[in-house]
Amino acid sequence: MRAVFEAGAPRVSCPEHGVVVADVPWARHDAGHTYRFDETVAWLATQSSKHTVTQLMRIAWRTVGSIITRVWVDVDAGCDRFEGLRRIGIDEISYKKNHKYLMVVVDHDARRLVWAAPGRTSATVREFFDLLGPDTRSAQITHVSADGADFIATIVEQTCPNAVRVADPFHVVKWATEALDELRRTAPGQLETWSEARALALWLSHPLGGP
Numbered sequence: 001m002r003a004v005f006e007a008g009a010p011r012v013s014c015p016e017h018g019v020v021v022a023d024v025p026w027a028r029h030d031a032g033h034t035y036r037f038d039e040t041v042a043w044l045a046t047q048s049s050k051h052t053v054t055q056l057m058r059i060a061w062r063t064v065g066s067i068i069t070r071v072w073v074d075v076d077a078g079c080d081r082f083e084g085l086r087r088i089g090i091d092e093i094s095y096k097k098n099h100k101y102l103m104v105v106v107d108h109d110a111r112r113l114v115w116a117a118p119g120r121t122s123a124t125v126r127e128f129f130d131l132l133g134p135d136t137r138s139a140q141i142t143h144v145s146a147d148g149a150d151f152i153a154t155i156v157e158q159t160c161p162n163a164v165r166v167a168d169p170f171h172v173v174k175w176a177t178e179a180l181d182e183l184r185r186t187a188p189g190q191l192e193t194w195s196e197a198r199a200l201a202l203w204l205s206h207p208l209g210g211p
Contacts, residue, residue, distance in 0.1 A: 007024065007026070009021050009022060009024055010022050028070050028074075031067075031070060033067065037057075037067075038067045038070055038071050039071060040057070041053065041057050041059070041064055041067045041068075042067055042068050042071040042072075044056065044057065045064055045068055050064075081114045081115065082114065082115075082131070082132050082133075082137060084109075084110075085107055085114065085132070085137065085140065085141060086109060086140060086141065086142050086143070087107070087108040087109055087141075087142060087143040087144075087145075088105055088106065088107060088108065088114075088141060088143070088144055088145070089105070089106045089108055089144070089145040089146065089168060090103070090104075090105050090125065090128075090144060090145070090146040090152055090156070091103075091104060091146060091147060091168065092104070092120045092149075100118065101118070101119065101120035102116050102117065102118060102119075103116065103117055103118075103119055103120060103124040103125060103128070104116045105128050108143070108145070115128050115131070121151060122151035122152075122154060122155050125151065125152055125155040125156075126155050126159075129155060129159040129160075132159075138159045138160050139160070139162065141160045141163045142162075142163055142164065143163060143164045143165075143166060144156050144160060144163045144164070144165050144166070145165075145166045145167065145168045146165070146167070146168065147167065147168060147170075147171045148167065148171060148175075153165065
């Protein structure tokens with residue numbers, strides 16, 4: 001349903017920014033849409049496809065990105081994403097045909113994403129712990145799950161020396177499967193040993209299993 005409203009938005013002379021449109025209570029500065037419109041678009045972007053958002057709201061996908069940026073600035077300023085972090089997971093995800101990477105950090109207890117940034121280096125991982133705070137919050141981290149990347153392990157050891165470091169289930173299963181395949185190739189007669197090792201690997205990878 002199309003809705004149209006009119007409101008006065010006079011131009012004012014600001015000593016710092018020059019001639020600009022005066023602030024209004026229903027839209028962000030330099031935004032061409034209202035607060036409610038921005039919030040609706042940002043929510044739709046998390047629930048719908050790119051085609052659905054652009055067609056329903058009648059805007060370009062580039063505009064959706066600008067709206068998400070504006071909304072996120074307000075959301076991030078009003079909440080503390082790092083509060084209460086105890087058990088976290090660190091991993092990278094590839095996109096654009098594996099040519100680019102995002103480093104992501106999740107909260108295992110809340111089961112939510114708490115931080116992400118472009119890159120796949122130790123500097124990227126350190127950026128998260130710098131934001132977290134080296135003295136207080138980093139010391140409160142009790143468990144860190146990650147793959148076998150050395151650049152992650154090195155930073156975690158420096159910033160969270162008391163945290164228990166564990167391998168994520170995906171890599172545990174992968175390493176165990178590779179080891180079992182090697183065992184079957186080198187010692188095909190040891191079927192009983194292979195079966196016991198396989199059962200142990202499955203038990204360790206189960207969410208309720210492990211030591």
